[in-house]
Amino acid sequence: MIIETKQSMTRKNYKVEMKTDIVIVGGGLAGTCAAITAARAGSKVVLVQDRPVLGGNSSSEVRLWILGATSHMGNNNRWAREGGVVDEILVENLFRNREGNAVIFDTILLEKVSNEANITLLLNTAVHELSKKDESTIESVKAFCSQTSTDYCLKAPAFIxxxxxxxxxxxxxxxFRMGAESKEEFGELFAPDEAYGKMLGHTIYFYTKDTGKPVKYLAPSYALKDIRQIPRYKNINSNMNGCNFWWFEYGGREEDTIKTTEEIKWELWKVVYGAWDYIKNSGKFPDAENMTLEWVGMIPGKRESRRFEGEYMLKQQDIIExxxxxxxxxxxxxxxxLHPGDGVYSKLxxxxxxxxxxxxxxxxxxLTSTxxxxxxxxxxxxxxxxxxxxSTRVMATSAHVAQASALAAKMCADKSIAVKEVLKKANMNHLQQKxxxxxxxxxxxPIDYAELSVEKPTVRTSSTYELKKLPFDGDFVSLVEGITQLLPLEGGKKYGFRILVKSENESLLKIQLRKSLKTGNYTPDEILEEMELSVAKGKQYLSFTFDAVLESDQYAFLTILPNKHVNVMSSEQRLSGTLSLFQKMNKAVSNHGAQMPPEGIGVESFxxxxxxxxxxxxxxxxxxxEPIQLFSNDNISNGYVRPYLKTNAWAASxxxxxxxxxxxxxxxxxxxxIRLFFDTDYDHPMESVLMGHPEDVIPFCVRNYSILDQDNNELFIKKDNYQTINTIKLEQPLKCTELKFRFEHPSSSVPATVFEILCLNNSN
Known part of the structure; x- marks a missing residue:
């Protein structure tokens, strides 16, 4: 029991002082990935989050799906899902939560952080003050936890x-900067005009559910009264939820989206409740009679506020070129x-x-400060x-960047060096390799084996998968969109192919061999050879050989152009590092089959x-x-852990x-x-919420394997794996000249596939 008498002076909050290696302020997806990365590298971390959950815009408080370079599979960035901790989180979420429940995603992030002994997590704690040792060095930050009435003083040699x-x-x-630069400052031809305001705005989402019985709805007094104030109100329908309303945006005209966040929030609530009033009470959506509002965001998802000036400022040309x-x-x-300044009220x-x-x-x-x-x-x-x-603002990209900040901060703390010293060649090489x-x-x-503590091994395998054919055992696929098969071909070799088609009538079918002009890209913008084949009515095999050859090993595109009268046979066979592509539209990411920008905005057509x-x-x-050699055993130690120029994977027959x-x-x-890198399909965006996915384990991923020493003693057995990277820390260091790895095929039609196997000695 606590009883305190009247105090003549004011009381003070509880006070806690902490000293640590790294203080990370902000527990969104970026801060979460940074904290886990640094903690696993051995740093003591304090993670300060001003909300009750982790994840920021991806959390149940906002409920935005995580996206990055994969762009909903709507661009030409193949196998581009971000790697490291952010990949681990997305793969974990797919396994546990393929339906995309934001509340479950909260628990996954909280578990990942709480499992790390090196992380001290402070939720509901807001940083409000800072002290410096000198003009250019932070000494500590002060924060307050509203739930425990505790003032924190957090000291560290490095801050993120x-x-x-x-x-x-x-x-x-x-x-720092807030707002848009002019075209002249950096020569960015896409720098926005006044129609696009100063910044991107905020958004609030809502979810609905069917109760099975009629539900009435009376809108609050502050709800939008006239839905026609939203120029795109006809796009609203009763089946939309959450991220479908990404365009419910406001605040782009504001000078300071931080200072005006509460005002912006009220305007967004006005829009949300007005939109629901329209759905429930306009009479245009009879299917909404039994529906109710299940959830409305209490805080807006922010897109843009401050951007800080570093030793380099990324610009449009860096992205396009x-x-x-x-x-x-x-x-x-x-x-x-970029989004119009008037947001949801814009006619654009x-x-x-x-x-x-x-x-x-x-x-x-x-990532630095000047x-x-x-x-x-x-x-x-x-x-x-x-x-x-x-482009850089989206969450998966932000988290990927954060992982680099985390290991750089560790280097600075461990070596007592300033951030700029990380740019020294030896330090940068060390960071990149880590x-x-x-x-x-x-x-x-790639991973440089010369930088590792264990020598590069000689690799031998029991077998190697050769691609001689993809069986004719699928459905016939319409060529209304055309199809291209992405294949890693060897330089200097001619390839002949045989396909099976079915045609409604006599026709001509155009077939091309393409590649990317820029090595490593997957935009098929160079036609190496084109031929036109006669097609008779009915089913038939077509054989053809390309005279054109690639100059070097890289991905090429076996392309069949659109023909609405012809269907082509597909295959049920699935293989790592090869997939079919279609010239289809994905309006969610402004993909209309081709990008045709207006003149003078510094963007390419393709x-x-x-x-x-x-x-x-x-x-x-x-x-x-001639068999295509996709899966050489040399790939296991070539330093690449995903497809690039070739599959970079070994697969067994x-x-x-x-x-x-x-x-x-x-x-x-x-x-x-020991680290093993498996194939969890880096082409899969794994959107974290709202969208469901057809599987919880990627079909290419090795589930079961064992590791044996040179005397055939089992060192490790793994069952039911679903993760990309498996890290095995041996209880006792092993001294050996040989290790064996035995794998099971994921299924009867998908071969066991491994990108890389690394052996490390962390005591060096």
């Missing part, structure tokens, strides 16, 4: 600001996506999205112009060839004159009932950790 609004950078006096940086640490691939389209032909690199310098030497940024507040921010072995997949940058979601989008059935990989070294190696 992933707060969305940049509270740490702001309090520290770091230079896919500029390469020596200090690349992450990548992006979402379209440059809800967004203007322009895609690049492939993913682009994000340099470390964009004035604060122990501060790194993560999330949507990194150093980018308003135009470039239109990220790579965590699955970051920095474009064009065709979209994109996959269909499972269970659709089956591979093209074909036979090939399906006739091999006991697939085995043997790693060997000429001299004994000390090993205390």
């Amino acid at each position: 600001d992933s707060s969305g609004d940049g509270v740490v950078g702001f309090l520290a006096g770091a230079p 896919q500029k390469q940086f020596d200090d690349a640490v992450a990548y992006g691939g979402w379209a440059i996506d 389209p809800g967004c203007s999205q322009w895609h690049s032909k492939g993913i682009y690199q994000i340099p470390f310098r964009a 004035s604060i030497k122990n501060l790194l940024f993560a999330g949507r507040i990194i150093s980018a112009t308003h135009v470039a921010f239109g 990220l790579s072995i965590n699955g970051q997949s920095i474009p064009h940058l 065709e979209f060839w994109t996959p269909k979601r499972r269970p659709d989008g089956k591979n093209l059935a074909f036979e090939v004159s 399906l006739s091999d009932k006991n697939p085995e990989v043997k790693l060997s070294w000429k001299k004994p190696q000390k090993i205390d950790e």
Whole structure:
């Protein structure tokens, strides 16, 4: 029992002081991934989140799906889902929560953080003050927890600001920007005019449910009275929920979207409750009679506020031209996506999205501050112009960047160096390699075995899958959209193919061999050869050989152009590193089959060839004159953990009932950790909420395997795996010249496939 007498002076809140290695402010997806990354690397982390749950815009408080470079599978960025911790979270969510329940997603994030002993999590705790050692060094931040009446003083040698609004950078006096730059400042031709206001606005979503009986609805007095004030009100229907209302946006005209957030929120509530009034009471939606509002967001999902100035500011040209940086640490691939300033009240389209032909690199310098030497940024507040921010702002990209900030902050804390010193060649190489072995997949940058503590092994396998054909066992697929099969072909070789078609009448079928002009892209913008084949009425096989050859090993596109009279046979066979694409539209990401920008906005024209979601989008059935070597055992140690130029995976022959990989070294190696990289289909966006998915485990993923030492003693057995990266930490370091890995095929039609196997010695 506590009894306190009257105090003549004011009382003070409880006070707690903490010293740690890294303080991360902001527990959205970026801050969460940063905290987990740093903690697993050995740093003590305090993660400060001003909300009751983690995840920010992806949490149950806002309920936005997580997206990034995959862009709903609506662009030409193949196998582009972000790697590392953000991938682990999305794969975990698919396994537990393929229906996309935002509340379940909350628990997954909370569990991931609570499982890390090196993380101290402070929920409902807002940073409000900051102190410095000197003009350029943060000493501590002060925060208050409203639920415990506790004042915190958090001290660390390194800080990461992933707060969305940049509270740490702001309090520290770091230079920042709000609003759009002019065309002249950076030469960005897509810099917006006045129609696009100053910034992107906020959004609030709502969910509905059918109660099975009539439900009445009386709108609150502040609800929008005249739905016609929303120019696109005819797009509203009773089946829409959550992210379907991404265009319920407001605040783009504001000078400061932080200061006016509460005003913006009230305007969005006005729109939401007015829209529901329209659905329930206009008489136009009789199916809504039994429906009720299940949930309305209490806080808006913010798109844009502050952007901080770093040693480099990413701009439009970097994205469109896919500029390469020596200090690349992450990548992006979402379209440059700007919204009209009047948001939901605008007569303009809800967004203007322009895609690049492939993913682009994000340099470390964009995560730094020009004035604060122990501060790194993560999330949507990194150093980018308003135009470039239109792409970098999305959550999966933000989280990917955050993982780089986390390991850089660890380096700074461990070595007592300023952030800018990470740019030194040796430090940057170390950072990039640490990220790579965590699955970051920095474009064009493989794992360098010379940098690892264990020598590169010799790899032998019990068998190797050769692609001689994809069986003619599927359905006939209409060529209304056309189809292209993406295949990794060898340079200098001619390939002949045989396909099965069915035609309504005599016709001509155009077939092309294409490749990407830019190495590593998946935009088929160069036609190497075209032929026209005569097709008779009915079913028939067509055989053809391309005289054109590739100059080097890379992906090529076996392309059959649209013909509404012809169908082509598909295959039930599924393989890692190859898939079928269609010239189809995806209006959700402004894909209308081809990108045709107006003159003078600095964006390229090109065709979209994109996959269909499972269970659709089956591979093209074909036979090939010479086996395609997709899965060489050398791929297991080539440093790439996803397709790029080739599959970069080894796969066993399906006739091999006991697939085995043997790693060997000429001299004994000390090993205390083993990492295996499996195929969880990096082409799958794995949207975290609202959208359901047809499966909870990716069909390419190896489920069961074992590891044996050179004497055939079992070191480790794994059952029912579904994750991309499996990390095995041995209780006792192993000294050996050989390791064996035995795998089971995921199914009778999908071969066991492995991207990479790393053996590490962390005691070095």
